[in-house]
Amino acid sequence: MTDNLILLLQNPSFALDVVLNGLLAGAIFALAAYGMSLVWGVLNIVNIVQGELVVLGGYITFVTIGAGVPALVALPLSALVMFGVGFALYYTVIFRVIDKDLFISILATFGLSIVIQQLMNTVFGSDVRSIDTGLGSFYMLDGAVTVAWIKIVACALALVSGLALWTFLRYARLGQAIRATAQNPRAAHILGIDTSRVYAITYGLNGALCGAAGSLAVMAWTIHPYIGLPYTVRSFMIVVVAGLGNVGGVVAAGLSLGALENVAGFVFGAEYQIAFVFALMVLILVWRNWRAARRRTYLA
């Protein structure tokens, strides 16, 4: 472990490669995390089916590109289709989970995720899928830093989406309606906002974000029907670390967790990468709670 650390310190250009790749990987998780944060903040649901929505988005992209659609079009197309899927899911299943407590939502969406996993397996097969966009890689520093262009595109997209989301929530009427519903559903309803439509749109928006994330995932890495859970858990972790409703925080947390994970993988060995990240999350929660306890409150 120490020799890996020394390697990193002695070769700053390679260290940059590790950090950069991790950062960009984190961007894709950040996209899924926006959606998670939205759904949690507005509908008070911890959406465990998030990962499966991401993978579904990836499959839609895979199928559309296979049908000849160029990658640049396939991405927004997947996002659009997934918006519809999210919208439909809301009106069929999710609306029943709204008024239950958070814990119930975790279990219900978990059940839903199993169903969707199996359906994807039946429809798409369990083969690992991936798409080569042919965008090539970007190199720097004599080949020490090599980054696939698609990852850079992903990061740019994540940042742009974050900004767009923040602006939408702040200034657009629909965005304000969403925030109002999140703050106080009854008051919003009384003031004339169709809360049920707002919830559906929010969930649809979540679907779109997952669709975009999945699209990037199938282009940058690989997908298969059972790879949803890591996305769910990571987006979850990012939201927890960032705090709810904090779009900038989600970006920062997503990028840093991605970078940290990659560095941990380099230094400790890939087998401890995931353990490190989760242990970190637990430590952050414990530390936050301790800080809250000193002020005689607790994490809520």
Next chain:
Amino acid sequence: MKWRVGVLAVLAGFALTGSAFADDAATIRLGAAVSLSGKYSTNGVFTRNGYDLAVARINESGGVKVGDKTYKLEIVYYDDESTPARGAQLAERLIQQDKVQYLLGPYSSGLVEAMAPVTEKYGVPMVEANGAAISLFRKGYKYLFAVLSTTDQYLKGAVDLAGKQSADPSKLKIAMAFENDPFSQDVREGVTEDAKRFGMKIVVDDKLPPELNDMSATLTKVKLLKPDILIVSGHEKGAETAIRQISDQRVNVPMLAMTHCDSAQIAEKHGKIAEYTLCAAQWAPSLGYSDKLFGKASDYAALYEKTYKEAAPYQAAESSAAVQVFADAFTRAGSLDPKAVRDALSATNIQTFYGPIHFDETGKNVDKPTILFQVQDGKYVVVYPEKWAEAKLRTPTPSWDKR
């Protein structure tokens, strides 16, 4: 009122199961728990196809002769969901509840690992075709037999080839990335032993988490340390991820060897970036083996393709061979008693389209070598062992800017 209906339904269920056990006097029932869902389901389906194809072929060729009676073969299937705990339970169920006396193996070493203690305990012979981990054969199991080459053989060829390319093998540096599951770790053990034999230095030794599909940290290390050989084994996902990211990150290694690249279809899916990759495989349709039931290896491939509308993967071929081994053992034993069958199995020494099958006292097949393909011009060409080589190894792999 409603509970009466419920009781009737349950009774009906039992009746159905009861009738399923009515034994057909002229059938031998084999049991199999294969992965029809979960992460191994693609290969589990290949396994089942292989079993089914062999049973169909044997049955239409007249069945299995045991003593003076002829029997047809039949397989009872369950889905182990790619989970070892489930596999073990299903083995128990097949033996205890379904009263099956002979088992065909599951897909993956992890599942065989979980089921072997059960079959051993009940004295039920299991012939498996898809669990290559050498550790399975160090436990003293008497009722476990495997037709495929074990993991220590998988990438031996790659290390051998690399050793032969260099004047001083002990100066060679080797980098390894293996998925953290029983099978891949066993392959790693084999590679580590071979590397030690040559005195090669292991500079990277990473265990990739199965849930992850990003190995960029490992590849950065590889770029930094410049090994002469990179070995990656992580089932199809590992092969796919490795090919993508090695190209993305422009990792230059003189020799790249992997497992599962043909089942991941890297040449078909990734074209030029897959060139020069070495792939370990258990079998290829171009090999010269043959037998009376299926004909040549290429005949088997043609039959499989006709039946299942896709190219024959080696997972299916070895599964068919497992059924052939049972058929041969039943005939030689002259009886259906599991212990007699087990003894006949252990004396197996036959030639099949899949290769020679000869078990040593631990139950592994010692006569069949693994082969190495190299992706040349978009095709998988056998380059090792020399006896079956279709073309020469193209080495060293040119760096990315020259491709």
Next chain:
Amino acid sequence: MIDMFLDRVRAVPEWALLVGLGLIALAAPFVVPSLATQLAMLWLMVVFAQTWDVLGGQLGYNSFGNVIFFGIGCYACAVVQRDSGLPYYDALALGLLFAAVLALVSALLFGAALLGIRGHYFAIATLGLGIAAGELAAGWDYIGAGSGLAMPLFPGALGSRELFFYYVMFAIAGACFFTLRWIYGTRFGLAMNAIRDDEDKAEAMGLHTTAIKTVAWAISALFLGLAGGVAGNMLGFIDPRDVAFSGATFGVWMVLMAILGGKGTLWGPVLGAVIFHITKEFFWTYLLGWQRVALGLLIVVIVLYFPQGIMGWARARQQARAGVAT
């Protein structure tokens, strides 16, 4: 109709129910020997559900990481059996003791760190802990890392293995049941419920909430550790992610079973475990290929339409008949 059935059930004195069930349980592996391992798994599920309910139902702290103690138990027992050099039964006994102690100590340690966190953050933290434990186990070579650990073969005669482990698991489930039954009737039990109902008030009243929560968790950990040691032996092979620290299967099922039966009650988890296990096995046998979809749908249905569980539903029904508005 249903009310008459419920009344009949309620009229049966508890001791009669316990004795009756006990006799059935004792005789079961002889009556249907082919189901012995299945039934042993059933008792494992009962232990899972009961131990989860201590924290989830009685204390109101939903934990998604209880499976960590199960995993610790599996490995602790397996390592003792592998390394102690003692004959099988002695090694097993020592292994189980070590498993229970290690699980207990871990619960005390984790509890001290995590039990200050409340609500869903606690659930998340325990989930993270469970996953981290699984990954750490998969990286630690001493316990077999990703290749897992194979258990030593049982030395007894053919058929005796299932019986042996069945009775051991039954004994653990029974011990767990009676321990919890006793605890729920003491002041400690009342204190736990007070914490569930309103932790701040409980604290204000002078209850040492952290200590109570930690002790409760330690008790569930003890039984989980024991169950883990036995389960590892029953299954024959321990895989760090699929068996020992399997959050997506055991970890979630324990929650579901307790909810299905009715969390916060004594018999609820037991009932929930029995029904869930039987239904799940039913799906696996008769719905080949669709069993996971069926399970997912079952989960959604349980959680959305039966959140108070069967016991909760029965209780609410009785209260409604008595005219009490709930």
